[in-house]
Amino acid sequence: MASSNGGFHSLASCLVLFLLLWTFAEGGKLLVIPIDGSHWLSMRPVVEQLRHRGHEIVVLAPEINLRIGLSGYYTMKTYSVSYTKEFVEAEFKKMGYRSFTPQPFSAKLSNLANISSLFLDSCKRLLGNKELIESLGESKFDAVFMDPFFPCGQIVAEHLSLPSVYLLRGLPCSLDFHATLCPHPPSYIPRFFTRYTDRMRFLQRVHNLLASLSSSLLCSFLYAPYNSVIKEFLQREATLLELLSHASIWLMKYDFVFEYPRPLMPNMVLIGGISCTQKKALSQVIHDYLQLSVGLRLSSFSCSLMPENPLRSSKRPLVLWRYTGKVPPNMPKNIKLVKWLPQNDLLAHPKARAFITHGGSHGIYEGICNAVPMVLMPLFGDQMDNAKRIESRGAGLTLNILEMTTQDISTALKAVINDKKYKENIKRLSDLHLDRPIHPMDLAVHWVEFVMRHKGAPHLRPAAHDLNWIxxxxxxxxxxxxxxxxxxxxxxxxxxxxxCRRCCCKKGRTRKPTKSKSH
Amino acid sequence: MASSNGGFHSLASCLVLFLLLWTFAEGGKLLVIPIDGSHWLSMRPVVEQLRHRGHEIVVLAPEINLRIGLSGYYTMKTYSVSYTKEFVEAEFKKMGYRSFTPQPFSAKLSNLANISSLFLDSCKRLLGNKELIESLGESKFDAVFMDPFFPCGQIVAEHLSLPSVYLLRGLPCSLDFHATLCPHPPSYIPRFFTRYTDRMRFLQRVHNLLASLSSSLLCSFLYAPYNSVIKEFLQREATLLELLSHASIWLMKYDFVFEYPRPLMPNMVLIGGISCTQKKALSQVIHDYLQLSVGLRLSSFSCSLMPENPLRSSKRPLVLWRYTGKVPPNMPKNIKLVKWLPQNDLLAHPKARAFITHGGSHGIYEGICNAVPMVLMPLFGDQMDNAKRIESRGAGLTLNILEMTTQDISTALKAVINDKKYKENIKRLSDLHLDRPIHPMDLAVHWVEFVMRHKGAPHLRPAAHDLNWIxxxxxxxxxxxxxxxxxxxxxxxxxxxxxCRRCCCKKGRTRKPTKSKSH
CATH class of the missing domain: 1.20.5 (Single alpha-helices involved in coiled-coils or other helix-helix interfaces)
Incomplete structure (x- = not known):
């Protein structure tokens, strides 16, 4: 819907922007405090992009890591922690196994408390490393770019008097909305772990309100130990919530084709779908394999590729599976194990008909981006809620991994492939998602640089922060x-x-003398 | 802060966008329902830009107009109204005169009621013009782009079953925030006409809450007559608020360097500063005049240009004044009257040191855009609040036109020119305002086209609209x-x-037999 005239206008604006950027190019210095695991996957491309744009990047991470490694894009500074790599790997594995057995609420709470105490311990060790903290102070950074899931980063930012930019999907017990003072009425904003949509029945709304209240209690329990750490390190009384509220910009991995529409604050920038960027050519091995016509992969990080109707054309479709463990002896011949799969590029392949996923937000955005309907098998964390969001939009089906049978998988796959409404719905979501005035990556980079240039964004901070609850x-x-x-x-x-009394008294008094007179 | 690498990335993205726009160019059809006067000044450039991009535009306006004229950019369709051009001009003049005399609250209320009844009358005449309404229905528009200050446009949009995009600064009695269900706590969001900032003392908060409640009453009074119009024309029961809540996108002329930070909804797009675009070369007459060194113009649409310190260098600075009335006989020699002034281009001139303005939002954004400190002389409407916003940010001074003396103007001008803090503050605001990832014009055009392409933006509509107040x-x-x-x-x-009763009874019963035994 654009004439060449309009296109030239946009091009002219772009050229001006490019020339400005190019002419006034000057690199800044950025401290990055990430979290290991899938969180790092969405932060890394932004860090790389910022490096491309000429900034000097220092990544501050624990010495024990699974994904954050050395790189030409940044200098790495590490601090010692109390755990070993084997311990982290074992914990990850345990978490995986636990997903396949029913867990009581107390066990889930205990897991959360364990992760929280691990973070707290790391935080104490980081802040206790005086040499490292001193060297950070001498580095004269312009800003801190961090994942607030590890809230210690904000304590470091406060100590260094640096503005901070957060990258997140969400925080436990809506801490992100409490810290930004963003209204989030429980009447239509479902709390995480409730698995509700934004259209709740009366009893669901009752539960949602109770979940909202209890999660606040949980927050006090989880984050209370930080208050003494803050007091000791910053030498002042402050809560973690207060410190988090100082963040200049919150880059939220949000898009309303996936999330439910809700109020936002001026310092929240939506960058949902940031990871779905380039479509690269597939490797020769995978390409050749796809030529054989069928691929179906299923794991916690999964994607499936199949022809028009694999379950009708072949009773045993070929399976492409990312698998890094020991190969089992009774491996069927139709399964091909690979150590790594280019998930986004596979989803972009024209043969992709359905996507079996555990419902992590990364994978879901890649599914939306490439318009592939989904069969969701959520395991833990926010995955149940994510799955519900996609199901409520008619773009996929959810299976319960504790109860599902082979027949259930087959039926769900047949449904999302053969029932056109799933493809139509995901195509509609995809069209809406991709029709944006600026790519989320450019938006993220702009706002990190904005905070570096202007030493924060105080004009976006509401005066509500100066008021108490009452x-x-x-x-x-x-x-x-x-x-x-x-x-x-x-x-x-x-x-x-x-x-009235005066009138009565007057009447009384008028009467009395008459009486006395009569006497 | 960008290396050539980063710049090339942005350029590459832009080129891809341009090629996409150029390749898939296809014009849509847009119905525009504007409002006459200064409101049209911000809508017109967007309409022109949309025409540039290949869309067919039809502007629906009353036959009596001051600013909306025939143009090569759009086809005009008019409807008859009950007033004459002379009447409108006389009303505008009266409004101007009234600003210079103290007005009781009842008179202000009566003015508001007059404007409202004028709009209602126009609405009835528009909806009653069956031939025109039929021809609009046959035109097969993709969307309606309108100014909701004339709410009749939404009734037309509902009748034609078309999605709508609004362009606005604000609506009376916060109708915009009620219609979008956007939270707006009275504790830190000052209501219009209160002249408060976002940091209110206790009694100011009391007043603000009362203003909030009374404005809701005012709304019911102002907009109640529309309910019967809606019932008659759409043949269904609905309030105007309900109809306004159907808008797909609200293009808000907002930027938080000027407005106070507050919650927003997903379908609100901020395009503050949209009118401050190109800096054109000044005409030879004005250019030659500026070479003489001094210019100072003062009127309700005003801007001032002066050298380093005009009030010291000359007791009677030369004055450049836009004036269209009869030239008075006792005109001083230092005043030059011109029929039209290019305000934005004059403000962009390096000699611009201060800007005397009535505090309309257009002028203020041009002042911010060009970083010229202001002396504000608000006349009516939102101008008092606008002036307060600039003053609270230390970027200007406000004068009361009912009380000010020549000395006050001189002192205020000296202050904003000589006290460096005003220039520093406006420069800071200007830097923040201009540092944006995309120009407001491109954003506005994108979202109008988005609604045209997708027949609305239902994914941005919160589920809260399905809930009642309770x-x-x-x-x-x-x-x-x-x-x-x-x-x-x-x-x-x-x-x-x-x-307790059971225990007591037992004891009672146990005691009683003992007693009887003793007997």
């Missing part, structure tokens, strides 16, 4: 107005009573 | 939970009483 909700004003009204009513009543 | 605020849930708690307490109490 003032924010105008409870003091309402109490005052009620007191005034009551006082007015009381005085009016007293006046009326006074007038 | 449900939205979870009052039913709270009442239910309180009832459950009370019931639980009541049952517990009853159980305790029952147990």
């Amino acid at each position: 003032q924010y909700h105008s409870l003091d004003v309402i109490a005052f107005l009620m007191a005034v009204v009551l006082l007015f009513l009381f005085i009016s009543l007293k006046c009326c009573l006074f007038c | 449900q939205y605020h979870s009052l039913d849930v709270i009442a239910f939970l309180m009832a459950v708690v009370l019931l639980f307490l009541f049952i517990s109490l009853k159980c305790c009483l029952f147990c």
Whole structure:
């Protein structure tokens, strides 16, 4: 819907922007405090892009890591931790196994507490490393770019008096919305782990409100130990929530084709779908394999590729599976094991008909981006809620991994492939998602640089941060107005009573003398 | 802060976007329902840009207009109204005169009611023009682009079953925030006409809450007559608020260097500063005049240009004044009257040191864009609040036109020119305002086209619209939970009483036989 005229206007603007950027090019210095695992996967491309744009990057990470490695894009500074690589790997494996057995709520809570205490321990070791902290202070950074899931980063930012930019999908117990003072009414914003949509029945709304209240309690329990760390390290009284509220920009991995529409604050920037960028050519091995016509892969990080109707054309479709463990002896011949799969590029392949995924937000955005309907098998964390979001939009089906049978998988796959509504719905979501005025990557890079250039973004911080809870909700004003009204009513009543009494007294007095006269 | 590498990345993205736009160019059809006067000034450039991009535009306007004229950019369709051009011009003049005399609140209310009834009358005449409405229906538009200050446009959009995009700064009595269900706590969001900042003292918060409540009453009074118009024309029961809530996108002339930070909804797109675009060369007459060194113009649409310190260098600075009325006989020699002034281009001139303005949002954004400190002389409407916003940011000074003296103007001008903090503050605001990832014009054009392409933006509409006031605020849930708690307490109490009674009875019964035995 654009004439060449309009196109030339946009091109002219772009050229001006490019020339400006090129002419005034000057690299800044950025401290990055990431989290290991899948969180790093969305942060790394932004870091690489910032390096491309001439900034000097220092990544501050624990010495024990699974994914954050040395790179030409950044200098790495590490701090010692109390755990070993074997311990982390074993914990990850345990987490995987636990997903396939029913877990009581207390066990889930205990897992959360374990992760939290691991982070707290790392934080104490980082802040206790005086040499490292001193060297960071001498480095004269322009800003800190961090994952607030490891909230220690903000304590470092406060110590160095640096503005911070966060990259996140969400924080436990809606801490992100509490810290930004972003309204989030429980009447239509489902809390995480409830598996509700934004259209809740009465009892669901009751549960959602209770979940909201209890998650606040959980937060106090999880993050209370940080208060003493803050007091000790920053030499002042402050809560972690208060520190998080100082973030200049919150880069939220949000897009409303996936998330439910809700209020936002001016310093929240939506960059959902940031990881779905380039479509690279597939390797020769995978390409040749796809020429054989069928591929179906299924694991916690999964994608499936198949022809028009694999389950009709062949009873045993060929399976392409990312698998790094020991090869089992009874491996069927139709399964091909590979050590790594280019998930996004495979989803972009024209033969991709359905996507079996565990429901991580990364994978879901890649599915949306490439318009492939999904069969979701959520394992843990936010995956149940993610799966519900896709299902509620008619773009996929959810299976319960604790109960599903082979027949269930087959039926679900047949449905998302043969029932056109799934493809139509995911195509509609994909079209809406990709029709944006600027790519999320450019947006993320812009706002990190903005904070580096202007030493923060104080003009986006609402004055609500200066109010306490009572003032924010105008409870003091309402109490005052009620007191005034009551006082007015009381005085009016007293006046009326006074007038009545005067009238009565007058009558009484007028009568009395008559009586005395009569005596 | 960008290397050539990063610049090339951005350029590559831009080129891809340009090629996509150019290749898939296809014009749509857009119905524009504007409002006359200064409102049209921000809508016109967007309309022209959309025409440039190949869309067919039809502007629907009353036959009596001051600014909306025939143009090569659009086809115009008009409807008859009950007033004459002379009447409108006289009303505008009256409004100007009234600004210079103190007005009681009742008179202001009466003015508002007059404008509202004028709009209502126009609306009835537009909807009553069956031939015109039929021809609009046959035109097969893709969307309606309108100014919701004339809310009749939404009734037309509903009748034609078309999605709508709004362009606005704000609506009376926060109707925009009610219609989008955007939270706007009165504790830190000052209501219009209160002249408060976002940091209010207790009594100011009391006033702000009362203003918020009374404005809702005012709204019911102002917009109630539309309900019968809607019922008659659309043949269904609906309030105007309900209809306005159907808008797909709200293009808000907002930027937080000027507005106070506050929550937003996903379908609100901020395009503040859209009118500050190209800096054209000044005409020879004005250019020659500026070479003489001094220019100072002052009117309700005003800008001033002066050298380093005009009030020291000359007691009577030369004045450049836009004036279209009859030239008065006692005109001083230092005043040059011109029929039109290129305000934005004059503000961009390096000699611009201060900007005397009535505080319209257009002028203020041009002042911010060009980093010229301001002396504000608000006349009516939102201008007092606008002036307060600039003053609270230390980028200008406000004068009361009903009380100011020549000395006040001189002192204020000296202050904003000589006190460096004003220039520093406006420069900071300007830097923040201009440092954006995409120009507001491109953003506005993108979202109008988005709605045309996708027939709306339903994915940005929060589920809160399906809840009533009680449900939205979870009052039913709270009442239910309180009832459950009370019931639980009541049952517990009853159980305790029952147990106590049983114990007492037993004791009583055990004692009684003992007594009888003793007898």
